[in-house]
Amino acid sequence: MLKIYGVYRSRATRILWLAEELGLSFELVAVIQAYRLADPMADGAPMNTRSPEFLAVNPMGSIPTIDDDGLILNESLAQTLYIAKKQGGPLAPADLSEEAKMLQWSLFAATSIETEALKISMAVNEGRLDSEAGQAEAKAVAHILSRPFGVLEQHFATHDYAVGDRFTVADINLGEIVRYAQAYQPLFDAHPKTAAWLSRIQSRPAFKAMWETRVKEG
Numbered sequence: 489m490l491k492i493y494g495v496y497r498s499r500a501t502r503i504l505w506l507a508e509e510l511g512l513s514f515e516l517v518a519v520i521q522a523y524r525l526a527d528p529m530a531d532g533a534p535m536n537t538r539s540p541e542f543l544a545v546n547p548m549g550s551i552p553t554i555d556d557d558g559l560i561l562n563e564s565l566a567q568t569l570y571i572a573k574k575q576g577g578p579l580a581p582a583d584l585s586e587e588a589k590m591l592q593w594s595l596f597a598a599t600s601i602e603t604e605a606l607k608i609s610m611a612v613n614e615g616r617l618d619s620e621a622g623q624a625e626a627k628a629v630a631h632i633l634s635r636p637f638g639v640l641e642q643h644f645a646t647h648d649y650a651v652g653d654r655f656t657v658a659d660i661n662l663g664e665i666v667r668y669a670q671a672y673q674p675l676f677d678a679h680p681k682t683a684a685w686l687s688r689i690q691s692r693p694a695f696k697a698m699w700e701t702r703v704k705e706g
């Protein structure tokens with residue numbers, strides 16, 4: 489059975505959402521981010537991203553990792569693309585050109601959006617987005633993101649989804665990265681088609697089910 493190492497409050501949401509969409513069974517092996525523990529190396533500390541046991545599986549010490557019958561993958565976007573293709577069906581690429589576009593959107597999100605968008609997510613987690621400094625930081629991030637968001641806006645002006653005019657794994661990969669910036673509303677007010685796409689994909693029952701479990705996890 490597919491093993492997913494991680495917790496819901498992490499990039500594992502990409503795989504967990506996909507698994508919900510596909511109705512896949514999996515075993516979730518709880519591995520928490522070391523930075524969330526006071527002493528990750530203490531006796532009795534839960535398995536975390538610095539635990540030798542986990543480093544033996546993923547030497548980078550990051551979550552999520554998957555183990556699919558012995559195939560270990562340590563990069564979340566490679567994991568979703570692999571699982572979607574393995575399972576087939578509408579979420580997977582129908583041909584080589586769709587696969588190339590799915591790869592392109594995923595890499596675009598990871599390289600042109602994720603680092604900046606995460607700054608907004610961190611500001612929320614640290615409770616400072618609404619402060620004057622937090623708003624100034626978010627405004628600067630939004631300025632940098634206006635270029636890739638401009639690309640998204642142009643695409644979603646004429647398409648409901650990232651690839652093939654249907655919901656696919658590319659929407660999960662892109663959507664879960666764009667979500668990191670979601671708390672800064674002015675960015676989405678300036679890009680209404682992108683906002684509409686995000687809300688379209690987040691209204692899917694599988695996203696809601698994944699999110700409900702994530703909220704319960706705390």
Ligand SMILES: N[C@@H](CCC(=O)N[C@@H](CS)C(=O)NCC(=O)O)C(=O)O
Nearest residue numbers: 498499521522537550551562563564
């Ligand atoms: N590029 C990797 C990044 C993984 C990553 O940075 N994961 C975070 C959690 S979302 C993590 O494990 N942080 C804890 C740590 O680095 O110790 C991926 O997409 O899988």
